[in-house]
Amino acid sequence: MNRGLLDKSIREVWPMTVIIGGGLLALEILFARMLPTFYKNLSETVFQVEFIRQMIAAFLGTETAAVIGPAAMSAMAWVHPIVLTLVWVQAISVCTRVPAGEVDRGTIDVLLSLPVTRMNVYLAESVVWLATGLIVIAVGLCGNVIGGWSIEAKMTGTVGQRVWVCANLYALYVAVGGAAWVASSVCDRRGRAVGIALAILIASFVLNFLAAFNETFKRLSFLSVMDYYRPLFVLQGDVKPIKDILVLISLGASCWIAGAIIFARRDVRTV
Amino acid sequence: MGIIAIENLTKRYGRRVGVADLSLEVPEGAIFGFLGPNGSGKTTTIRVLLGLLRPTAGSARIFGMDCVREGHRIKAEVGYLPGDLRLYSWMTTELALRLISRIRGRELFQEGRRLIDVFGLDPAVRVRNMSRGMRQKLGLILALAHRPQLLILDEPTASLDPLMQAKLYRELRTLALQGHSVFLSSHSLSEVQELCAHVAILREGRLVAHESIENLRGRARRTVTIRWSGTAPGDGIPPPPFLTVVDRVPGEWRAVLTGKAMDLISWSATQPIEDLAIEEPDLSTLFQDYYQ
Numbered sequence: 001m002n003r004g005l006l007d008k009s010i011r012e013v014w015p016m017t018v019i020i021g022g023g024l025l026a027l028e029i030l031f032a033r034m035l036p037t038f039y040k041n042l043s044e045t046v047f048q049v050e051f052i053r054q055m056i057a058a059f060l061g062t063e064t065a066a067v068i069g070p071a072a073m074s075a076m077a078w079v080h081p082i083v084l085t086l087v088w089v090q091a092i093s094v095c096t097r098v099p100a101g102e103v104d105r106g107t108i109d110v111l112l113s114l115p116v117t118r119m120n121v122y123l124a125e126s127v128v129w130l131a132t133g134l135i136v137i138a139v140g141l142c143g144n145v146i147g148g149w150s151i152e153a154k155m156t157g158t159v160g161q162r163v164w165v166c167a168n169l170y171a172l173y174v175a176v177g178g179a180a181w182v183a184s185s186v187c188d189r190r191g192r193a194v195g196i197a198l199a200i201l202i203a204s205f206v207l208n209f210l211a212a213f214n215e216t217f218k219r220l221s222f223l224s225v226m227d228y229y230r231p232l233f234v235l236q237g238d239v240k241p242i243k244d245i246l247v248l249i250s251l252g253a254s255c256w257i258a259g260a261i262i263f264a265r266r267d268v269r270t271v
Numbered sequence: 272m273g274i275i276a277i278e279n280l281t282k283r284y285g286r287r288v289g290v291a292d293l294s295l296e297v298p299e300g301a302i303f304g305f306l307g308p309n310g311s312g313k314t315t316t317i318r319v320l321l322g323l324l325r326p327t328a329g330s331a332r333i334f335g336m337d338c339v340r341e342g343h344r345i346k347a348e349v350g351y352l353p354g355d356l357r358l359y360s361w362m363t364t365e366l367a368l369r370l371i372s373r374i375r376g377r378e379l380f381q382e383g384r385r386l387i388d389v390f391g392l393d394p395a396v397r398v399r400n401m402s403r404g405m406r407q408k409l410g411l412i413l414a415l416a417h418r419p420q421l422l423i424l425d426e427p428t429a430s431l432d433p434l435m436q437a438k439l440y441r442e443l444r445t446l447a448l449q450g451h452s453v454f455l456s457s458h459s460l461s462e463v464q465e466l467c468a469h470v471a472i473l474r475e476g477r478l479v480a481h482e483s484i485e486n487l488r489g490r491a492r493r494t495v496t497i498r499w500s501g502t503a504p505g506d507g508i509p510p511p512p513f514l515t516v517v518d519r520v521p522g523e524w525r526a527v528l529t530g531k532a533m534d535l536i537s538w539s540a541t542q543p544i545e546d547l548a549i550e551e552p553d554l555s556t557l558f559q560d561y562y563q
Contacts (some may be wrong), residue, residue: 007370012359110357269324
């Protein structure tokens, strides 16, 4: 591992990582603190409304019957669109830096004129991708633990359950990042790579959401990465999502390898 | 084998040909000029040498190593300045030297500081606050700091003032004298004439000339100005066969010398000539003939 390349990547990525980590910390403190209170205030009326239960079920990727209960509200802290957006932004922005980002800003010439292989560059960025994702999600977990400190475990889930949720979230981060790596390897413009990754992600999210309302979409839901991220099952049933984690990590790893092969073989032309 | 050996190199971009069947050897320890009009394939060739582009056919080797398979080893001893230099906006010169030192695994500060003094760059200014000329200087410092065996420079004097150009030329000549090689791509014909011992000229992806500057000088046209003495303004005097008169005004001829200078001097000794001026060989016209 070339330390200089690592150093360069860290310098470029740490400001955004701090902002996203800080945002996730604040959100998780807020959610862990507030959601159980929302549940107490709303459960007697709002959750009786079928449409609202369906919407919550769609967000959680589960059946409506499972929505009733404090675990459902706690799970919302981990599937809230803002939380997912922050995690996905971290993944996509780190994973589209090389090669698309470097080609787009024209710095790839200087970078690849150094005595490093393309794989050296790819690996250094990959280490930063994996490490910053771990940091961001760990910070989110800390926020959730801090926010739910004085709240009973049946409302927030045990720390062990939340660790499994975060492991599942990290696997989702890896899957999203893998898709972004492939997009970055085939594109010369970072914007285009981000667009492709976002399009895949949004399609996944929408497919998973609509699966709660429609049988056809439900049959196709296995195509969505969100189908392998179901915090409610972990918090409600103390299920360990090992299979889901393995599927997501395999997907991410396959895409990452594909991206590496493409980058190693392609022409690099600055635009 | 020269320090750079290109053999039957072809690079296609779909239907468009970037470089076609190029074979070229660059001798070691010299400053080699690489010329051609826009779109002639110079940058394509350089990018193949650096492993940024994969050849469609043929091969390119530096130090006897294949540019595609062993690029990272080659680049340990290559310094490169791109024609369109872009740097990381957050870098300062000092930070850049530190990072590049770590990436190259070599100490670059001593030579880097010397070059900072030579080019007069403030080491604390960030790239985002630099002018184009300052960025060009930083690019040159990063290319030169590890004293590479081979320098590949694409338009190195772009955005540099004449004083900095002179300093760069001095650095390049010193490197060449010490046995380092320079592969210089430039649009400045005067620069090539001043610095290079050999040139190669590309046109439409093909090599149209590859010879020493000395040979080119021998073939280049020389302009001659003859001022006739007042009583015999040159009318009625037939020009000799080695002189082609291109312009006549009363009392003066402007001509092109197509033969030897000694023949002209011998002939002019017998003529009522007041003044004779023979200009340096005009390589720019010769180059432009190749470009067309």
